[in-house]
Amino acid sequence: MDRETWHAVRPGLLTMRRLVLLCSLLPPAAAAAVLPPLLGGAVWSVLLLPVLGVAGWGWWALGRNWRSWRYRERDDDLLIQRGVLWRQLTVVPYGRMQLVEVTSGPLERWFGLARLQLHTAAAATDAAIPGLSPDEAERLRDRLTELGEARSAGL
Structure with missing residues (x-):
């Protein structure tokens, strides 16, 4: 990728x-x-x-x-960008992640969607990516969990 x-x-x-x-x-x-x-x-x-x-x-x-939502994986962090009038760029370092979960409500499942929720040490930096395919959300969850464990081991 x-x-x-x-x-x-x-x-x-x-x-x-x-x-x-x-x-x-x-x-x-x-x-x-x-x-x-x-x-x-x-x-x-x-x-x-x-x-x-x-x-x-x-x-x-x-x-x-919808067009404003995007994400990008980098070597040390994940970037999540959204917003039209008030643009927001969230940078989530892999080593700061505590929990990565995939959720999908009934309506999301009907449309073949899932949401990736990232929880970090600071509550203010929690981030989410809605509108992913379930396969992509699971791939990201597994990758981010693996990278988070590897990055936090050195602390």
């Missing part, structure tokens, strides 16, 4: 997050569609505009956020 390359998260993460967005906006959209005929006027149809605005903005924002 080329350690100089940034790796993106899977497209399934974007699809899953957009599905959650649409499902959360379904009840207000249904109410905005049903209320105007009940209230007796087409002017009440403007109730649907904020819901459509939030859906459009959320769709766009989720796409930008």
Whole structure:
């Protein structure tokens, strides 16, 4: 594997997050569609505009956020970059890792995704990489655990 390359998260993460967005906006959209005929006027149809605005903005924002997630393995640490307006670069030294776990909830499993969670000695530096394939998450877990044990042995 080329350690100089940034790796993106899977497209399934974007699809899953957009599905959650649409499902959360379904009840207000249904109410905005049903209320105007009940209230007796087409002017009440403007109730649907904020819901459509939030859906459009959320769709766009989720796409930008998804594109910002990336990670890179280096010789001594793992870099995790994310964020659009507030960009964040997390550097996790292999020797500081205490626990590396792979989690996958029901919705993530349905989309073939897993999340890698890294716990370090300092709680503020805990990091996660969502949207990995289960095979990649397990490979990273095994590699990071091995490197963490090797780096911390010298302390």
